[in-house]
Amino acid sequence: MVPVYRTELLYKCACFKIKKINQLKIQITPMKKLADKVAVVTGSSKGIGAGIAKGLAAEGASVVINYSSSQESADKTVAEIIENGGKAIAIKGSVVCESDIARLFEETVKTFGTVDILVNNAGVYRFAPLEGITAEDFHFMFDINVRGVFLTTKEAVKHFNGSGGSIINIGSVVTSLAPAGSSVYNASKCTADIITKSLSKELAGRKIRVNSVNPGMVDTEGNREKGIIGTPFEDMMLNMTLLGRAGQPGDIADVVVFLASEDSRFMTGEVLRVTGGMA
Numbered sequence: 702m703v704p705v706y707r708t709e710l711l712y713k714c715a716c717f718k719i720k721k722i723n724q725l726k727i728q729i730t731p732m733k734k735l736a737d738k739v740a741v742v743t744g745s746s747k748g749i750g751a752g753i754a755k756g757l758a759a760e761g762a763s764v765v766i767n768y769s770s771s772q773e774s775a776d777k778t779v780a781e782i783i784e785n786g787g788k789a790i791a792i793k794g795s796v797v798c799e800s801d802i803a804r805l806f807e808e809t810v811k812t813f814g815t816v817d818i819l820v821n822n823a824g825v826y827r828f829a830p831l832e833g834i835t836a837e838d839f840h841f842m843f844d845i846n847v848r849g850v851f852l853t854t855k856e857a858v859k860h861f862n863g864s865g866g867s868i869i870n871i872g873s874v875v876t877s878l879a880p881a882g883s884s885v886y887n888a889s890k891c892t893a894d895i896i897t898k899s900l901s902k903e904l905a906g907r908k909i910r911v912n913s914v915n916p917g918m919v920d921t922e923g924n925r926e927k928g929i930i931g932t933p934f935e936d937m938m939l940n941m942t943l944l945g946r947a948g949q950p951g952d953i954a955d956v957v958v959f960l961a962s963e964d965s966r967f968m969t970g971e972v973l974r975v976t977g978g979m980a
């Protein structure tokens with residue numbers, strides 16, 4: 702029989718070892734990939750943008766949720782990030798209004814001190830065959846999908862600090878698929894691809910990397926409003942998708958986190974398709 706004092710000793714030793722193991726576990730918790738980084742995500746009140754904002758915040762970035770009208774959705778996204786231990790604020794402003802964009806970055810720097818990551822996600826889509834497309838549709842899509850990316854990027858880079866940063870443009874699978882019935886949207890997103898490539902060359906000297914993520918069909922509020930998700934059109938799109946499902950905002954967010962982080966430090970000027978294998 703083991704004497705009582707030995708049992709107590711063994712018990713104390715075991716407790717000490719468990720405490721040490723727990724301390725060690727705390728010490729080896731990996732650093733979050735975007736700790737101390739500040740990210741601005743345009744159009745992140747909902748849809749893919751909200752998913753990206755949540756993904757960046759989960760990796761430690763302080764995130765600015767930009768939106769043009771949906772304040773309630775923006776506040777909800779901010780609340781969700783904060784509840785999960787992250788940092789976020791919402792700033793209203795249209796990506797096509799220069800004074801709004803100037804204020805967006807002024808307020809970002811005032812709150813978080815700098816800007817390291819810009820995600821140009823705000824974008825609009827209207828689908829119609831040639832005879833149904835109007836000049837107004839053309840200007841609406843090119844204004845937000847192209848002019849918005851230029852204006853926002855131009856303002857953002859004024860605030861990036863000497864250590865550089867990462868810009869990620871959200872394009873679309875349409876730039877490689879070129880589907881019928883969306884020629885103007887396709888053209889606007891092809892322009893975004895070429896902006897990525899050109900600006901990667903212009904900004905490399907300042908250690909600012911520029912890449913694109915081009916999603917396939919993703920289940921978002923915008924797609925539901927347009928009657929794409931939950932209709933025969935969705936079935937048609939899924940038949941073209943090897944993985945047989947629509948993407949979720951988180952599927953896109955994970956790739957954006959990669960491009961925002963040091964994991965992609967040797968990548969710039971790239972256009973990554975994230976489509977579930979759409980062809």
Ligand SMILES: NC(=O)c1ccc[n+]([C@@H]2O[C@H](COP(=O)([O-])OP(=O)(O)OC[C@H]3O[C@@H](n4cnc5c(N)ncnc54)[C@H](OP(=O)(O)O)[C@@H]3O)[C@@H](O)[C@H]2O)c1
Nearest residue numbers: 744746747748749768769770771795796823824919921923
């Ligand atoms: N969903 C897809 O299947 C899919 C596929 C490929 C690419 N994309 C691209 O992914 C991006 C997001 O698409 P989504 O489906 O997530 O769209 P969504 O659900 O319609 O959300 C669009 C977001 O953009 C914001 N926004 C619109 N106009 C704006 C402006 N002028 N200034 C600032 N924010 C503005 C909206 O905010 P407010 O509501 O406040 O206006 C909203 O937060 C777009 O660039 C789209 O082209 C989407």
